[in-house]
Amino acid sequence: MFTLRQYPKFTHLLKTAAQLGLLVLIWWMGALIQRKFNLPISAGVIGLLLLTAALLSGLFKLQWIKQGSDLILAELVLFFVPIVVGLIKYKALFLTQGWQLIVAVVLGTVCVMVCTAYCVFFGFKLESKFKNHKKPQDASNHKIVHGK
Structure with missing residues (x-):
């Protein structure tokens, strides 16, 4: 079967x-x-x-x-193959105005990295806040009964 x-x-x-x-x-x-x-x-x-x-x-x-x-x-790198083909096809445009593309890509990458860093930072901060909020009250508030 x-x-x-x-x-x-x-x-x-x-x-x-x-x-x-x-x-x-x-x-x-x-x-x-x-x-x-x-x-x-x-x-x-x-x-x-x-x-x-x-x-x-x-x-x-x-x-x-x-x-x-x-x-x-x-397999993310495979999704960038069309970009390389486009660069080869429009080589003259890239050579004349490529600096604008490079500046846009670098600035865009920096912006994404900074935003990601802040999001991760605030995410960890929020997670820490939730963990501290869920902790039980400390032992000083509880009555401890000692045996003889």
Whole structure:
């Protein structure tokens, strides 16, 4: 009899494909929202906001998308291949106005790094605040009964 447990690689592949399908579905929902409300934000960003809200609210569990998102992040460099092809195709434009592109990329990268650093800092600060708030009252407030 055929069972999926006999084929762990096949099971892993199916799970990853299902998670990628879920991520694409969320992106698609973002595209629908963008078109419906004519928003100037990309569908990917809207989908990311939807996914973040679903994860934070507990509607989605991280395990439902972990393998699929890990695959996408591991192969992220492949998504930049079209950029290299574009640079080769428009070499003359890059040579004449490339400094503007480089300045925009460097400034954009610095802005993203600074914003990420502040978000992580405030996230850790908020997490620390929640942990300290949930700690039980200190032992001095509790009565200790000593035996004889």
